[in-house]
Amino acid sequence: MSNELLAHELRHRRNGAVVLGLVLAGYAFFALAISGSLTQTVDNLTKNMPQSLKAFVGSNVPGGYIVGETFTLIAPIALVAYAVIAGSSAVAGEERDRTMSMLSAQPVTRTRILTAKACGIALSLVAVTALFWVGMALADLAYGSPLTPGGLAAGATHLLFLGLAFAAIALAIGAATGRPAIASSTAGGIAVAAYLSNAMLPLAGMGRWAELSPWYYALGSDPLRNGLDLPHLGVLTGLGAIALVVAVLAFRRRDLKG
């Protein structure tokens, strides 16, 4: 029964995820293609900057500025934005559109509805990230770079877990309130605040505080260079798991809106 729900959810998400994945893959491919020539220029600009400012600009990663922008800014923002939109509309969106009243009258529990939606979003995020990785890896093969497919995979995996955590947060707020606008604005607001604190606090010499931000666990261990950081991935997984538990408990308890 829940397979049918999951299939329905994936049908619903398929086009958006594929388009976003292809756009990211295309962007990543061309970014890497031109990065070789740009890196030298940017390196000259940033070589005297302190390390934290280099991190902020994104020039301290292997592959240099362009890869840094792609991995610390463009791709995570795209993934997190997608995650927040998908998460907040999953349950609450059906209530806004009033399709929930038919869905919840079927012989399926609320937990199953929510689980199917969570799985659908997770698989969509996996697909988007995988396409992004393919774009990067192809460019790496074609043009060569200091990056390795393994490093790229580790970086992409960290971004995936960041997206999953924010999707779960947005899903939880939507499941608790039944209001997609509240869910997307709150989860989106948290994402932006966390992004800024992770990027800015080290500049102010408050690097420890940045560890409160989920972004730290996606980018802080420099997975492009160092590979997977399991404790960091564990933090993001834990965050997502807590949000999911909250989502299930809140959704089972309350009155449905539409």
Add this chain to the structure above:
Amino acid sequence: MTEAAIRTSGLTKYFGDLAAVDGIDLEVNTGEIFGFLGPNGAGKSTTIRLLLDQLRPTSGHGQVLGLDLRERSLQIRQQIGYLPDDLSLYPKLTGRQTIDFFARLRGGVDMAYVDELAQRLDADLSRKVGEYSSGNRQKIGLIQAFMHKPALLILDEPNSGLDPLVQQTFQEMLREVRADGRTVFLSSHTLSEVERVADRVGIIRHGRLVVVERVDELKRKAIRRLDFEYSEPVPASLFAGVEGVRAAEVHGAFAEVSYEGSVNKVLQTAMTHEVINLHSRDADLEEIFLAYYRDTDDNDDPQGHTRSSAPSASKDSSHVQ
């Protein structure tokens, strides 16, 4: 004794300070068509959504098909077919995909029966739901509610958007469900939709169940109207205090009298002056409904001069000279 299809006791739902459903004791028998009537906002949909566990009662409890509303909701939903008020479907799915989705979610649906239903209702399943008229969307909703031959059908304003011919087919389908020993719970704000098919009717007003009555009994108790035309003006208080008169309005030589029960006393009073014309109207549930629904204290004065009900529809009116 057969088990009641729906039984609630003291079912109550507050939204903030507002009692949307206020202590409803309802009993719907297995195998009957029960009309659940009330104007928009009276609490019909809220009651239904409590039955489906979409809303949680503030107090009170209930059983559907003998199963507790809260504890056994999944089993309840396996055995019911539901059509929500103001139905919304996934706009990008076709009618066929929509039906398939809900059928697979349920399991065990006979797709040949789906086709039969679609044919009877003249439903178009080929296009995307977003392109449908509201009538065709409603047909998809009806097929979805009927397709698994549920023990209980809960239909919230099912007639909306259906043209008269389809409404007739729909009523036939309801009678077939009853003949099959299954139960229908039919909500509506229009009595005429319900009186043709329902065995009993419950009227809800401001969240309270005002009355539950057999439809034929309601008709017998119905408030009827007589309009008199006199040869000359009559006293405004002519019908005040006359047995059975619910309301009377006198304008010069014209009088409109609403009454229940026997017509004798009304006629005796009326004939104390010279009547030159008389209209009578058949019992109309619309009027009973309004009489139960209206805020009596707003409309009646002690002398009973004020008009108490608003309907001006004069269908079935007969003309006596």
